[in-house]
Every structure is written in C-alpha cells, then in structure tokens.
Amino acid sequence: MKDVLETLERWTKQGLRVATATVVSTERSAPRDPGAVLAVSEKGEVTGSVTGGCVEPAVYEEAQAVLAGGPPKLCTYGIADDQAFEVGLPCGGTVRIFVDRLDPALVDPIAEAIRAERPVALAVRLSGPSAGEKRLVYGDEAANGEVAEKARALLARGETGVVALGEEELFVSSFAPRPRMYVFGAIDFASALASTGRFLGYHVTVCDARAKFATPERFPDVDELVVEWPDRFLASALVDERTAICVLTHDDKFDVPILKIALEGPAGYIGAMGSRRTTERRNERLRAEGVAEEQLARVHAPIGLPIGSRSPEEVAVAIAAEIVSVFNAKTPRVSSSKAVVS
Numbered sequence: 001m002k003d004v005l006e007t008l009e010r011w012t013k014q015g016l017r018v019a020t021a022t023v024v025s026t027e028r029s030a031p032r033d034p035g036a037v038l039a040v041s042e043k044g045e046v047t048g049s050v051t052g053g054c055v056e057p058a059v060y061e062e063a064q065a066v067l068a069g070g071p072p073k074l075c076t077y078g079i080a081d082d083q084a085f086e087v088g089l090p091c092g093g094t095v096r097i098f099v100d101r102l103d104p105a106l107v108d109p110i111a112e113a114i115r116a117e118r119p120v121a122l123a124v125r126l127s128g129p130s131a132g133e134k135r136l137v138y139g140d141e142a143a144n145g146e147v148a149e150k151a152r153a154l155l156a157r158g159e160t161g162v163v164a165l166g167e168e169e170l171f172v173s174s175f176a177p178r179p180r181m182y183v184f185g186a187i188d189f190a191s192a193l194a195s196t197g198r199f200l201g202y203h204v205t206v207c208d209a210r211a212k213f214a215t216p217e218r219f220p221d222v223d224e225l226v227v228e229w230p231d232r233f234l235a236s237a238l239v240d241e242r243t244a245i246c247v248l249t250h251d252d253k254f255d256v257p258i259l260k261i262a263l264e265g266p267a268g269y270i271g272a273m274g275s276r277r278t279t280e281r282r283n284e285r286l287r288a289e290g291v292a293e294e295q296l297a298r299v300h301a302p303i304g305l306p307i308g309s310r311s312p313e314e315v316a317v318a319i320a321a322e323i324v325s326v327f328n329a330k331t332p333r334v335s336s337s338k339a340v341v342s
Contacts, residue, residue, distance in 0.1 A: 001020075002175070004039050017041070025096045026096070044064075071131070073100075076096050103134055117178060118177070119140065120175050121172050123137055127168045160174045181243070184245075186206060186218065187249075191312065192312035193246060193316040195316070205224040205226060207234075229257075230249070234261045241268045243267040255272060263299070272300070272302075273302065
C-alpha cells in the first residue's frame with residue numbers, strides 16, 4: 001500500500017469513495033508480492049498494480065462492483081482458471097486478491113505511522129460473516145485478542161500474509177519501520193553503499209571514529225552519520241533480524257571489536273570487507289577473542305557477491321545483491337572472483 005498511499009490520501013481528502021484490490025497470497029510465480037494494492041476511485045481513476053497488467057482489467061471490474069454497493073470479494077486468478085485466456089497469469093502462477101471498499105478513517109493513521117516509522121499492521125478478515133472487517137494494530141501498544149496477537153506476530157518480523165483465525169482467514173499487511181543498515185568505515189565504498197542501501201529501503205547509518213572523514217558532504221544520502229568508535233556505537237545500536245551490518249574498515253583494530261559485538265546480536269546479515277588473506281588473519285584474531293567457528297560462519301567475507309566488481313559503485317551493487325540474496329534465503333554463487341579490497 002505504501003506506493004499508492006499518497007494518492008489514497010488525496011482521494012479521501014476529496015471525499016471520493018475508493019475500492020482497493022490487495023494481493024493476499026500467491027502460488028508459484030507471480031508478478032507482485034502479498035500487500036501489493038490497486039485502487040480505483042469512484043471517478044474511475046486507477047493507481048497501483050496487483051499483477052503488472054495481466055489480470056487488472058478483471059480486477060478493475062470487481063472494484064467497480066464493490067463501489068456500486070457489492071460485498072467484499074476474494075478473487076483467485078491463475079492459468080488453470082476457466083478465464084485463463086482472458087485473465088490467466090502468463091507466468092503460470094496463481095494469485096488471490098481481496099477487493100473491498102477503502103475505509104477512509106484508516107488512511108491518515110497508516111500514513112502517519114509510516115512517516116514516523118512507527119510499526120503498524122492492518123488486519124483484514126477475508127472470510128466469514130465479518131469479511132472486510134478491518135483493524136489497526138500498533139507494534140508498540142498492548143492490545144488484546146487473537147487478531148491483535150496474530151497481527152503483532154507478523155509485524156514483529158516485518159511480514160505480510162494470511163494467517164488462520166479459527167476456520168476463517170485473516171490478512172495482515174505489515175508496515176514495519178525501515179530495516180537498519182549499519183556501515184562502518186567512512187570510505188568511498190561506504191558512500192556508494194549508503195546510497196544503494198537507501199534505494200533498497202534501509203535506514204542507513206554510517207559510523208567512523210574519524211571526524212574528518214565522516215562528514216555530510218561525503219555522505220549526503222545517509223539517515224544518520226555517527227562519529228564514534230564503531231564497537232562502542234554498535235554495542236548500544238538497535239539491531240534485529242532485519243538488520244544488515246557492513247564492516248568496510250578492513251583494519252583489525254576496528255574490524256575485530258565490531259565483528260565480535262555484531263556476532264553477539266541477531267543481525268540477519270553481517271559482512272566484512274577484505275581480501276581472503278585479510279579475512280583469514282581477522283578470523284584468527286576473532287578466534288583468539290573467543291569467537292566460535294559457528295559464529296564466524298555468519299560473516300560474509302570477503303563481502304559481496306562475486307561479480308568481479310572494482311569501483312565503489314560496483315562493489316555497492318555486489319554487497320547489496322548479497323544482502324538481498326541472504327534475506328531472501330538464496331545461496332550466493334561461489335567463485336574466486338569475489339569483490340575484495342585488501
């Protein structure tokens with residue numbers, strides 16, 4: 001919904017009735033993930049997308065029916081449908097889309113929470129006599145009941161999807177704060193990575209102990225620029241399973257303390273720059289500090305996918321690709337041509 005929120009705000013301020021079509025689940029290959037929204041105003045205006053075009057004419061008609069007073073509807077589209085030639089997914093997947101009237105009273109609270117990076121989830125009943133019933137659940141507030149518990153569980157993981165609610169289904173659309181990326185080492189590679197991290201939707205922090213290098217002029221795209229010893233900063237930083245930690249200092253006096261602290265936390269990605277020789281020397285230092293082999297295995301080093309990158313921009317792409325791969329639970333290719341800096 002984030003990509004259509006600005007338009008929804010404008011339409012609701014104009015007093016327009018709006019129907020939304022939301023992807024709630026997919027099977028096999030599908031163009032859009034759960035949570036993708038297509039919205040239709042009573043004027044026939046359209047914003048957003050649920051499949052990149054292949055079923056959207058049919059979804060538009062369903063939205064018009066809801067705007068005309070029809071009930072909420074859970075629609076399934078796929079290559080096996082009777083309507084395959086008209087609305088089947090050419091990629092061979094199946095997508096379920098829930099079409100319903102937009103509740104204008106929910107638009108502003110969702111928008112405010114997203115802008116304040118306050119965790120909030122929109123829980124919608126998909127079936128049963130209460131189909132279409134909606135509830136906002138905030139991650140930082142106590143709320144009772146099964147709906148709140150299930151919504152908060154998905155929100156804590158930053159996940160959007162369908163969960164069982166007795167014999168019925170509940171769709172939870174999570175609007176979690178941006179995941180955090182911590183980049184240590186105020187070098188040109190860090191500047192390029194900071195820009196790429198922002199593009200990917202991360203809240204990016206660059207930290208370096210050297211004030212002359214950690215300047216706004218050198219890092220215009222960061223959310224936070226910190227002048228502090230990296231290990232001291234990381235010891236009190238917010239870190240969870242969605243966090244990416246990128247150590248680009250490739251200097252043992254910084255790397256070893258940073259990595260030791262990083263490996264004590266739950267960060268989903270930890271990467272460290274350096275050649276294979278540098279990596280092995282650093283690992284020996286970490287072993288001497290009491291770091292176990294299974295912990296060392298969490299560190300992606302040399303950092304980045306093996307795409308033969310050399311320039312700061314290319315290295316940033318390689319690192320970003322590895323981060324995406326790790327969080328999507330895909331195993332990167334193994335190669336001797338890793339992006340390395342000695």
